[in-house]
Amino acid sequence: MADEGDILTDLNSQGAPNGADNQPVAGVISQYIKDMSVENPHAPDSYQWTDKPQVDLQFNIGANQVNDEIHEVELKINVNAKAEQGSIYLIELSYCGLVGMRNLPEDQAHAFLYAEAPRLLFPFARRVIADATRDAGYQPLVLDPIDFNGLYVQRLQAQQAQAAAQGAPAGDA
Template sequence: MADEALSPAIDFSGTGNGEDSAPAVGLISQYVKDLSFENPNAPGIYQNQQPPQIDVQFNIGTLQVADEVHEVSLKVEVRAEIAGTVAFIVDLTYAGLFGFRNVPAEQIQPYLLTEGPRLIFPFMRRVVADTIRDGGFPPLLLEPIDFNQLFMQQSQATQANVTDSGHA
């Protein structure tokens, strides 16, 4: 139900409300693509009362899977250590399929790197928290990410690199 509220389904058959030329984007589905949880030092690690040092690595990927369908994947790796001993490792790739109709090509990639991740992030965040909790540790709630800001920073860095390489 939450998916429908965030992004209504799109009829890609062309038999919709007669506005076949109107741009449309929709979240078709979302899913766990890959999930791994490691607890290599159980049960001994549960005896340690120190808080773990947690390292979170994050990546966004996109893939065109059909003419009007693209996949956005969020990959997160969480590694927790207590006094140099691994407490747990979570490796998750969570993905969503997005459908596009009559959207200019130059607008698709920005959407896939900003709005797509924003829509599926809360669900990925829940999978991470539940997995860690189910592994016997307090759940980790990942901080929200401003995907628009990340995209702008990446665009500016790319533009700066292009400008710098043009002066060489």
């Protein structure tokens, strides 16, 4: 029976047999808060407000290439809670992850960057938002799960429909 050291050595060996070293690989290397702002502009007065807050949630995904095999995926989450009397709190979070990809076709790499990596990062960003609202003195805001793969497919379909509409000859129905 092999001990743990042998297994790790085998996994990290150079030149896998039968061309296995060309297998597609993708994963999260690390994750971190890149930028965060929490504003509680009307405290302590806002703690006395009885109106149910209206929460506006804005979400964006970006990716930047760091080198040939590493990209930074960024989840930008903006939460603005307002009441009739004014703003209760505002949270702006830029939560990032370094993801590594090797031997992935272009379409699969794009899907990993804009669907799968955000899905992997989101639970951690969600916790940061919940902690920030709690630390600001309010009930933790627990964001609903997001179907990143579904959103990715919708976005691709919308882009394809737009391209088809722009490429259609004039006068076509």
